[in-house]
Amino acid sequence: MNTYPPLNALRIFEAAARLESFSAAANELFITHGAVSKQIKQLEEWLGVKLFDRTGGRVKLSDTGWRYLIQVQDGLDLIANATSQLLQPDRLRRLTVNSTPTFARHWLLPRLTQFRDAYPDVELHLVTSDRDIGRLDTPFDIAIRRGPGDWPGHIAKPFLEEWELPLCSPALLERAPVASPADLARHTLLYADTRPTAWQRWLTLAGVPDLKPASTLHFDRFSLALEAAMDGLGVVLGPMPMAQDEIARGRLTTPLSSPIVPVRAYCWVAPRTAVDDPTVSAFCHWLETCAAGLSVPPTA
Amino acid sequence: MNTYPPLNALRIFEAAARLESFSAAANELFITHGAVSKQIKQLEEWLGVKLFDRTGGRVKLSDTGWRYLIQVQDGLDLIANATSQLLQPDRLRRLTVNSTPTFARHWLLPRLTQFRDAYPDVELHLVTSDRDIGRLDTPFDIAIRRGPGDWPGHIAKPFLEEWELPLCSPALLERAPVASPADLARHTLLYADTRPTAWQRWLTLAGVPDLKPASTLHFDRFSLALEAAMDGLGVVLGPMPMAQDEIARGRLTTPLSSPIVPVRAYCWVAPRTAVDDPTVSAFCHWLETCAAGLSVPPTA
DNA sequence: CAGCGCCTGTGAGTTAAAATCACAGTATGA
DNA sequence: TCATACTGTGATTTTAACTCACAGGCGCTG
Numbered sequence A, B: 001m002n003t004y005p006p007l008n009a010l011r012i013f014e015a016a017a018r019l020e021s022f023s024a025a026a027n028e029l030f031i032t033h034g035a036v037s038k039q040i041k042q043l044e045e046w047l048g049v050k051l052f053d054r055t056g057g058r059v060k061l062s063d064t065g066w067r068y069l070i071q072v073q074d075g076l077d078l079i080a081n082a083t084s085q086l087l088q089p090d091r092l093r094r095l096t097v098n099s100t101p102t103f104a105r106h107w108l109l110p111r112l113t114q115f116r117d118a119y120p121d122v123e124l125h126l127v128t129s130d131r132d133i134g135r136l137d138t139p140f141d142i143a144i145r146r147g148p149g150d151w152p153g154h155i156a157k158p159f160l161e162e163w164e165l166p167l168c169s170p171a172l173l174e175r176a177p178v179a180s181p182a183d184l185a186r187h188t189l190l191y192a193d194t195r196p197t198a199w200q201r202w203l204t205l206a207g208v209p210d211l212k213p214a215s216t217l218h219f220d221r222f223s224l225a226l227e228a229a230m231d232g233l234g235v236v237l238g239p240m241p242m243a244q245d246e247i248a249r250g251r252l253t254t255p256l257s258s259p260i261v262p263v264r265a266y267c268w269v270a271p272r273t274a275v276d277d278p279t280v281s282a283f284c285h286w287l288e289t290c291a292a293g294l295s296v297p298p299t300a
Numbered sequence C: 001c002a003g004c005g006c007c008t009g010t011g012a013g014t015t016a017a018a019a020t021c022a023c024a025g026t027a028t029g030a
Numbered sequence D: 001t002c003a004t005a006c007t008g009t010g011a012t013t014t015t016a017a018c019t020c021a022c023a024g025g026c027g028c029t030g
Helices: A007-019 A022-029 A033-047 A063-086 A101-118 A170-175 A181-186 A198-205 A222-230 A244-248 A278-291 B007-019 B022-029 B033-047 B063-086 B101-118 B170-175 B181-186 B198-205 B222-230 B244-248 B278-291
Strands: A052-055 A058-061 A095-099 A124-128 A142-146 A154-167 A188-192 A215-219 A235-240 A261-271 B052-055 B058-061 B095-099 B124-128 B142-146 B154-167 B188-192 B215-219 B235-240 B261-271
Touching (some): A007 B007, A022 A033, A058 A063, A063 B063, A095 A101, A095 A278, A101 A124, A101 B222, A124 B215, A124 B222, A142 A278, A154 A198, A188 A198, A188 A222, A198 A235, A198 A261, A222 B101, A222 B124, A261 A278, B007 B063, B058 B063, B063 B170, B095 B101, B095 B278, B101 B124, B101 B142, B142 B278, B154 B198, B198 B235, B261 B278
Parallel strands (some): A095 A124, A188 A215, B095 B142, B188 B215
Antiparallel strands (some): A142 A261, A154 A235, B052 B058
């Protein structure tokens, strides 16, 4: 059995904190700013902490408030998603997707429940492989590979560009702001063994090839480093926009927007004969829609 | 911006669904059963679905209700956890933990925010390595390895037994129940390349060495297979109790409780000289507490 | 400097939601 | 059959959410 804060106040807090504005939250929620002010005050008194710093009739999220937001926002998102999925079911068929392991892990699987809930009757089979498409020994409806590629007999389309940028948690950034690449010297840089030269390459392009970070932390897997970044342990050099979700959730941020180190784009690749299949095109369309940052269409 | 169901009704739904009893929920929430009945009815009308099947003044969670519960329960848990952690802060110091990559990924990192929120001023450094402790070239406060081991000059204690059992999502189990190992023939078995013989070994010990599953799905990484199991794609043979969280959350369940295939237990290993350090002992105690399924103690 | 626009804060009052109470209906077990 | 345990519901009460109107603070502009 759990103890919950006043949930209505929490809902309003999430909006006010996200927008860092009581009046904007009031507009979004179709209530008065006075109601927002009171609910926030009620929540602060209930919790016994200041969630916002107030200066001259303006609010700014406090450290405590930010930390709380990050966590409760995930919870509220889960509730909202569960609710919207319950309100819009749908039906299709079996689909075999062959993806590179990295893409499957970092981008596709976290979104797979989204596809599944939008198309609950599609039986999806995800096979991972790094092999060239021509050398796959299992059939697939759709393959996902980095392009450009030589894929005769197939239709291919790029749907997700990839590039690398430093990523860290917003809380870390508040403690030690990063306005230029040289500021990274005050931070822990998170390294993944699978990308040993990524940081050096980026720092060189950023004009600080000899930069000494405050400390380093090494992981043998990139996903661990990414998780550590989200936990505020340091700055990771991550593939964009694969970390887009975490950025959108405020768990990560990009302190510096350049230099952008481009990497090859991801393409979906489907046999020509399969392109008219509604399930295949639904999945491809869904991939594109997700990559474009749009929401899943409500009906196929 | 999200659309939320009536949140108070949702809170009450979670309790009623978990307990599958309106009066038990009323008792837990210190309200009348009538209030529970009305809130459930209100939520059902708002969603337009039946969350409970009612027979002769008794309620049983409907399929829809169960699916909704699983998802919103996660959301509500996050909110409750965030709230309780905000209500009990504390302070310590820097800690270097050296863990095997598998353990770090599947057990430690998912819990690390828990430790961090309980001890927000401990600066934790997680280094992953499979090397023997005697051959590590970086210092550590605590190492985590499978025991038993030869660790002179160190104090070691096992805190987490490991064994293997089939794991799948409860929804999958409802569609095709698994009462005996032979029933797995109707399911998709999820394989991870890192544990190629795990299923064969288990099925042999279960007395069905020649079992043919309905289908198979292969992942190059175990964590992908585990995620797929949670998404209802099939049955994975997973390390217990590393999957305990997901089981506790209702995202996974163990359809069969035997045969239990034991694997070596995890131990924390600390230099003798460090054992009196309050941060070290706090972390070790936290490990043990987590492994024992208890909640984090409120104060160090 | 004054005026304006935009923002948050708050007491009094209104409205809506939550909860209680008492009665009712159903299933199960003795 | 009766007793018990459970959920359902209308009328009423209680509580929370919200509005409204006024107030104060900050930044910008003339």
